[in-house]
Amino acid sequence: MDIAVKALLVGIGATALMDVWAIVLQRTIAFPPPNWAMVGRWFAHLPRGKVFHDNIADAAPVANELAIGWAAHYAIGIAYAFILLIFTGPGWLAAPTFIPAWILGIVTVGAGWFLLQPGMGAGWMASKRPNPNKIRVLNLVGHTVFAVGMYGTAKVLAGV
Numbered sequence: 001m002d003i004a005v006k007a008l009l010v011g012i013g014a015t016a017l018m019d020v021w022a023i024v025l026q027r028t029i030a031f032p033p034p035n036w037a038m039v040g041r042w043f044a045h046l047p048r049g050k051v052f053h054d055n056i057a058d059a060a061p062v063a064n065e066l067a068i069g070w071a072a073h074y075a076i077g078i079a080y081a082f083i084l085l086i087f088t089g090p091g092w093l094a095a096p097t098f099i100p101a102w103i104l105g106i107v108t109v110g111a112g113w114f115l116l117q118p119g120m121g122a123g124w125m126a127s128k129r130p131n132p133n134k135i136r137v138l139n140l141v142g143h144t145v146f147a148v149g150m151y152g153t154a155k156v157l158a159g160v
Contacts, residue, residue: 040069
């Protein structure tokens with residue numbers, strides 16, 4: 001199987017596991033799932049030169065924002081899988097190990113903390129939310145779940 005196809009599948013598998021994790025959180029601790037429509041709205045406003053919003057919900061709605069949000073979510077997961085391969089080399093796909101995936105997963109929390117969350121009006125590291133520490137911990141755990149997804153998907157593909 002082509003390396004690019006495997007990277008694509010690793011990104012999709014890891015992102016899908018993260019989505020399952022969000023469902024688990026919603027059903028066990030009533031933590032609200034990500035609002036992909038608002039993420040889509042944020043992404044749609046980027047080409048218009050607007051990165052930071054006081055509250056993304058107050059920004060002008062955008063056609064197909066939910067689809068844009070879901071597409072961006074998966075595109076980012078796929079991009080992270082490609083980034084992992086840039087740093088580890090294609091040999092990682094043949095013999096995946098968890099630590100490189102986990103390091104990338106933890107590093108990528110920074111994109112949410114320092115770009116997405118302040119961009120949507122949540123503040124740096126969710127500082128404007130009523131429960132920022134809970135969100136921070138769940139961000140770290142969620143990106144660890146993403147790393148497990150990258151590693152697990154790569155392990156399955158290595159056996160194919």
